Amino acid sequence: MNGKKLISIIIPFYNTPIDLFEKCIESVVQQDYKNTEILVIDDGSSPENLNNILTITKKDSRIRVISQKNGGEGAARNTGINEAQGEYIVFVDSDDGLGYEWLSYAMSVVDNSQAEIVSGKVVRVTSIPNREDAEAEEQASFTQLDRNRFWELQRDFLYFSSDLQKDLPSLDPGVCSKLIKRSCIGDLRFPVGIKLSSDQVFNHCLLNKAEKYALTNKISYYYVSNSESVSHVYQPKAANYMMQSMRLIRDQLIDNKEVSQAFYYRVLAEITEAIQYAYFSDKNKLCLKEKVQGVRYAGSIDVVKNSLAIMDINSLPNRQWKLKAWLLKHQFYALFVVLKMISDIGEKR
Numbered sequence: 001m002n003g004k005k006l007i008s009i010i011i012p013f014y015n016t017p018i019d020l021f022e023k024c025i026e027s028v029v030q031q032d033y034k035n036t037e038i039l040v041i042d043d044g045s046s047p048e049n050l051n052n053i054l055t056i057t058k059k060d061s062r063i064r065v066i067s068q069k070n071g072g073e074g075a076a077r078n079t080g081i082n083e084a085q086g087e088y089i090v091f092v093d094s095d096d097g098l099g100y101e102w103l104s105y106a107m108s109v110v111d112n113s114q115a116e117i118v119s120g121k122v123v124r125v126t127s128i129p130n131r132e133d134a135e136a137e138e139q140a141s142f143t144q145l146d147r148n149r150f151w152e153l154q155r156d157f158l159y160f161s162s163d164l165q166k167d168l169p170s171l172d173p174g175v176c177s178k179l180i181k182r183s184c185i186g187d188l189r190f191p192v193g194i195k196l197s198s199d200q201v202f203n204h205c206l207l208n209k210a211e212k213y214a215l216t217n218k219i220s221y222y223y224v225s226n227s228e229s230v231s232h233v234y235q236p237k238a239a240n241y242m243m244q245s246m247r248l249i250r251d252q253l254i255d256n257k258e259v260s261q262a263f264y265y266r267v268l269a270e271i272t273e274a275i276q277y278a279y280f281s282d283k284n285k286l287c288l289k290e291k292v293q294g295v296r297y298a299g300s301i302d303v304v305k306n307s308l309a310i311m312d313i314n315s316l317p318n319r320q321w322k323l324k325a326w327l328l329k330h331q332f333y334a335l336f337v338v339l340k341m342i343s344d345i346g347e348k349r
Contacts, residue, residue: 004035005035005086005087005088005107006035006036006037006085006086006087006088007033007035007036007037007086007087007088007089007090007103007107007179008036008037008039008080008084008085008086008088008089008090008182009028009036009037009038009039009089009090009091009092009098010039010041010077010080010081010084010089010090010091010092011024011025011028011038011039011040011041011080011091011092011093011094012041012043012073012076012077012080012093012094013040013041013042013043013045013049013053013076013094014042014043014044014045014070014073014076014094015045015046015049016049016094016095017095018049018052018053018056020094020095020224021052021053021056021094021095022056023097023127023128024092024093024094024095024096024097024128025038025056025057025060025063026097026128026130027097027098027099027100027128027131027222028092028097028098029059029060029062029063030100030131031098031100031101031102031103031104032100032101032103032104033103033104033107036062036086036103037062037064037084037085037086038057038060038062038063038064039064039066039080039083039084040053040057040063040064040065040066040094041066041068041076041077041079041080042065042066042067042068043068043070043071043072043073043075043076044067044068044069044070044071050065050067053065064083066079066080066083071192072192072193072195073190073195073198074189074190074191074192074193074194074198075190075192077091077190078189078190078192081185081189084182086182087181087182087183088107088110088179088180088181088182089179089180089181089182089185090103090176090178090179090180091175091176091178091199092176092221093176095224096128096176096221096222096223096224097128097221097222097224098220098221098222099120099121099123099134099218099219099220099221099222100131100134101137101218101219102120102179102218102219102220102221103179105120105140105216105218106118106120106179106216106218106220107179109142109214109216110179110181110214112142113142113144113212113214114212115144115212115213115214116180116181116183116184116210116211116212116213117178117179117180117181117184117206117207117210117212117213117214118142118178118179118213118214118216119171119172119177119178119213119214119215119216119220120177120178120179120216120217120218120219120220120221121177121216121217121218121219121220121221122170122172122176122177122220122221122222122223123219123221123222123223124223124225125222125223125224125225126224126225127224128222128224129222134219137218137219140216140217140218141216141217142214142215142216142217142218143214143215143216144212144213144214145212145213145214145215146211146212146213147210147211150207150210150213150254151254151256151258151259153171153207153213154204154207154253154254154256154259154262155256155258155259155262156171156262157171157173157200157203157204157207158173158259158262158263158265158266159262159265159266160173162215171215172221173199173200173203174199174200174203175199175202175203175206176199176221176223177220177221178203178220179220180206184206184209184210185206185209186209188202188205188206188209189202190202191245191248194241194244194245195235195237195241196235196238196241196242196245196274196277197241197242197245197246197270198245200245200249201245201248201249201252204248204249204252204253205248205252207252208252233276233277233281233283234277234278234281234283234284235274235277235278235281236278236284237278238273238274238275238277238278239271239274239275239278239297239298239301240301241274242270242271242273242274243267243270243271243274243301243303243304245270246263246266246267246270246303247303249263249266250263250303260310261311261312261315263307264307264308264310264311265311265316265317265321267303267304267307268304268307268308268311268316268321268324268325268328269321271298271299271301271304271328272324274298275294275295275298275340278294278298279291279294279295279298280340280341280344288334288337288338291337291341292333292334292337295328295333295336295337296331296333299328299331299333304328308325308328308329309329311325313325313326313329323339324336327339
């Protein structure tokens with residue numbers, strides 16, 4: 001019986017606000033599937049925060065806190081994998097939470113499908129609801145996919161959308177919405193040193209190691225939206241980090257026209273986000289010339305240039321994406337910047 005199978009829940013922690021972490025832990029310990037070990041990987045937090053998490057976690061004997069020097073989220077998750085004793089693994093970020101019935105439902109899907117990976121529904125929230133306040137769900141269902149349909153999964157992970165499962169309009173490209181069989185992970189680990197999109201890399205690598213996959217519309221994960229606007233996020237090396245991830249993902253893709261087009265779209269979406277983080281952040285205001293130089297650099301990165309050269313721009317989802325691709329492809333960087341600045345002003349109003 002799956003009730004005897006241990007699930008390891010891995011939670012990287014680095015100076016997360018304690019109120020958010022406490023809500024995260026509540027969502028984990030209140031699961032109705034009780035045979036779990038909870039590994040909190042302290043990735044070099046301040047002494048004060050470490051003391052706080054030790055106080056919170058000592059309330060449940062299933063929780064173990066493991067401290068290490070700061071190495072980033074990927075390194076912390078890798079430590080969790082190495083320490084995990086469970087037959088199945090679940091990842092949770094320390095400011096998010098699990099759907100309260102996720103573990104028991106996911107294990108029932110394993111019973112009925114023999115899936116090595118079960119992927120659920122992500123709900124964006126401003127705070128994790130209490131168990132009694134969580135939204136009521138209709139009868140959950142799942143779809144099983146074998147390797148001959150994995151190209152559809154790759155395509156939909158890249159588009160962040162899907163119609164493969166009823167009431168599941170989008171596929172989470174990361175790892176936190178999934179129950180994963182430990183033997184499927186094997187010696188696979190998260191790339192270390194990539195600060196953005198590394199979970200997408202791991203997800204695509206993992207897919208290539210699996211034989212059976214299940215999608216369900218059951219709420220698996222509460223993603224807590226940051227209260228700050230994206231305009232306040234600043235990461236000067238975002239373009240390098242995100243395109244490094246895209247190169248690694250490209251190496252994992254099935255040779256399929258639809259998957260390729262989805263990849264080109266994902267590169268466009270990621271480099272657009274990277275441009276925002278690096279050159280349009282309110283935390284590091286740049287002049288027009290500096291913004292144009294930054295966008296020129298982003299557009300010159302090999303994986304961006306190659307994707308823009310090959311992609312079918314007319315197949316992109318809407319006019320906005322078509323315009324962004326056309327401007328970057330034809331190197332109208334100044335116009336790209338001016339139009340983005342006008343658009344940002346409109347959004348702030």
